[in-house]
Amino acid sequence: MKIIHTSDCNIGQTLHQYSRDEEHKFFFDQLKDIILEEKPDALIVSGDIFHSATPTVLSQRLYYHALVELSQLCNDLQIIITAGNHDSPSRLEAPRELWKAFNVTVIGNLDFYKDANENGLSYDASKIQIPIKRNGEIVGWVLAVPFLNAGNYPSLEGNDGYSNRVFSFYNNLKDDLKSKEEYIENHSVVAMGHFMLSGVNTNSYNKVIGGIESVDSKDILSLQGVDYWAFGHVHRPQDIGRHMRYSGSPFALTFNEDYTHSVSVVTIENHNVDIKIREVDSLIPILDFPFKPKSYDDAVSVDEVIYKINEIVDNEYYVRLHVKSDMPLSEVTNARLMDLFEGKKAKYCGMQVYLPINNTEESNSTIRTLDDFKAISPYELGCTVYKKKNNAEMPDEMKTLFKEVCDDVMQNK
Numbered sequence: 001m002k003i004i005h006t007s008d009c010n011i012g013q014t015l016h017q018y019s020r021d022e023e024h025k026f027f028f029d030q031l032k033d034i035i036l037e038e039k040p041d042a043l044i045v046s047g048d049i050f051h052s053a054t055p056t057v058l059s060q061r062l063y064y065h066a067l068v069e070l071s072q073l074c075n076d077l078q079i080i081i082t083a084g085n086h087d088s089p090s091r092l093e094a095p096r097e098l099w100k101a102f103n104v105t106v107i108g109n110l111d112f113y114k115d116a117n118e119n120g121l122s123y124d125a126s127k128i129q130i131p132i133k134r135n136g137e138i139v140g141w142v143l144a145v146p147f148l149n150a151g152n153y154p155s156l157e158g159n160d161g162y163s164n165r166v167f168s169f170y171n172n173l174k175d176d177l178k179s180k181e182e183y184i185e186n187h188s189v190v191a192m193g194h195f196m197l198s199g200v201n202t203n204s205y206n207k208v209i210g211g212i213e214s215v216d217s218k219d220i221l222s223l224q225g226v227d228y229w230a231f232g233h234v235h236r237p238q239d240i241g242r243h244m245r246y247s248g249s250p251f252a253l254t255f256n257e258d259y260t261h262s263v264s265v266v267t268i269e270n271h272n273v274d275i276k277i278r279e280v281d282s283l284i285p286i287l288d289f290p291f292k293p294k295s296y297d298d299a300v301s302v303d304e305v306i307y308k309i310n311e312i313v314d315n316e317y318y319v320r321l322h323v324k325s326d327m328p329l330s331e332v333t334n335a336r337l338m339d340l341f342e343g344k345k346a347k348y349c350g351m352q353v354y355l356p357i358n359n360t361e362e363s364n365s366t367i368r369t370l371d372d373f374k375a376i377s378p379y380e381l382g383c384t385v386y387k388k389k390n391n392a393e394m395p396d397e398m399k400t401l402f403k404e405v406c407d408d409v410m411q412n413k
Contacts (some may be wrong), residue, residue: 001132001140001188002040005264006031007232008249010043010086012059013051015254015286015318016349016397021062023217026283027250031263035073035277038265041139042132043070043077046232046247047084047147047194049092050170051257071102080130082146086192089146105130107144110152122154125176132188140188140268143173143226147194147233150213166195169221188268189225194232197240217241227268228275238261243273250283254397255320255349258286284347287317296392299324302333306340313344318390320395321351328393329353348397355387379406 009027013020035043071079083089089108096106110123130142153165154172170191177183196202198216220229221241229244235257237248247264249257264278290308293299302323312319321337323329329381334351341348352410382402386394394402 001042001190001269002038002265002267003042003044003132003142003228003230004031004035004038004248005044005046005228005245005266006250007194007229007230007247008044008048008084008235008253009045010048010051010186010249010253011057011063013253016348018318018349020251020253021058022192023251023283024062025066027280028070030280031250032070032073034263034265035070039074040265041076041078042135042142043079044142044144044190044192045079045081045232046192047082047232048086048232049081049084050087052086053088053091055091055227059156060250061074061118067099067104068411071104076134077103078132080142080144081106082144082192082194082232083108085147087147091102105144107146109146110148112152125173128178129177131182138182138187139201140175140190140227141183143170143177143189143191145170145173145192145194158249162213163216163219167223170220171223172231173405174223175222178225186270188271189227189229190230190266190268191226192230192232196233196309200234200236200240200246201236201238207392217244220244227271227273228266230264230266237264237277239275243275245275250280252286255288255318255395258288284316284318287312287319287346288347289319289321290324291322293324296324296354296356301325302329302337305337309340313341313346316345317347318349319346320349322354324354324356326356328355352392352395354392377406377410378409379403382406 011024011025049063049277061158061221067079071077081092083092087108093106093108099106107128110125111127122174128144130144131138132140132142150165153162153169156164156168174189174191177189197216197217197220198214200214217240221244227243231240231244231246235248235249235253236259237246239245245264248261250263251261252258260279261282262279265278267274267276289312290300290305302325305323319341337351338348339377379402383394
């Protein structure tokens with residue numbers, strides 16, 4: 001059995017209010033070429049199809065168009081899509097019956113129900129046990145598990161922690177599959193998942209916001225009977241042990257994701273697994289200009305950035321500026337820097353300002369009493385902590401995301 005594994009498309013995402021639609025189309029064009037070359041039995045997408053649970057009409061149209069085109073590339077190509085934490089399970093599953101005509105299976109959630117003979121909730125395991133066929137014969141199975149909140153995993157007696165729940169869920173799902181009449185021992189088994197594993201290299205602040213709890217990777221590794229684990233949720237492509245892989249996002253979604261992006265081509269024969277990495281290009285590269293300093297001392301002045309900016313503004317980049325200043329930049333200086341991009345190909349995406357450590361300023365801003373603490377909003381407090389820890393202002397994009405989280409928490413108190 002051969003599969004192509006990708007995840008975390010985040011269709012509809014913007015970077016500093018710039019649409020990424022053309023970049024998504026560029027990725028799907030590359031994916032088409034890879035499918036035509038590799039001729040897989042299945043394409044699997046491990047969650048976060050959309051960036052928002054309420055995608056725009058244009059985002060949905062892009063998704064539908066790409067999926068129809070991909071489904072028609074090869075005879076018998078199966079496409080399996082699971083929901084991630086960014087997706088609306090019900091919205092993703094709504095056209096599920098229509099997708100069957102294109103050999104596409106979409107799993108948004110599990111159909112839980114109350115079983116009178118058991119404690120807690122049960123679910124229909126067959127919904128997420130997808131047979132992969134070649135010339136009409138089953139060659140393997142995909143356990144298409146979508147993103148589930150910690151409370152959605154069936155509870156356990158005794159040690160009922162999140163990691164143990166996940167381990168037990170997959171173990172029972174795998175054992176149930178092997179009890180099926182259609183299953184035979186030489187069938188390949190791939191398990192999908194959308195959560196954080198311990199030991200993963202995130203290097204991306206959106207992953208901190210995206211999920212606090214992690215699953216013990218040693219537990220998952222100890223599960224026998226799964227040939228390949230196809231994970232989503234973490235944007236950096238990486239292996240987490242033998243035959244366990246995050247395929248990563250198709251291109252850099254933030255400035256913290258400046259690394260090579262790829263899809264994974266996985267071939268399984270008699271339970272022997274070969275993983276081939278197919279790199280994908282970015283349509284518009286991201287650029288920290290003139291570089292990403294470690295501290296105020298390493299950074300350059302506003303005048304130096306202005307002097308050097310002509311090196312890059314005529315090229316199509318997403319650009320985040322890094323400058324140092326003895327005090328927060330004035331609105332005039334901010335406007336002056338933004339004007340450098342007017343009418344140019346480069347896209348201005350904010351600025352990180354590095355400030356010197358000022359003991360007097362820090363002393364004046366110290367929180368000394370409970371009233372001081374109450375007077376500061378969670379957003380202001382977070383920005384203050386970030387600045388003290390990193391000796392720099394929080395980046396604009398992170399501020400936007402952090403404010404959304406704070407506002408949501410305060411509204412739901």
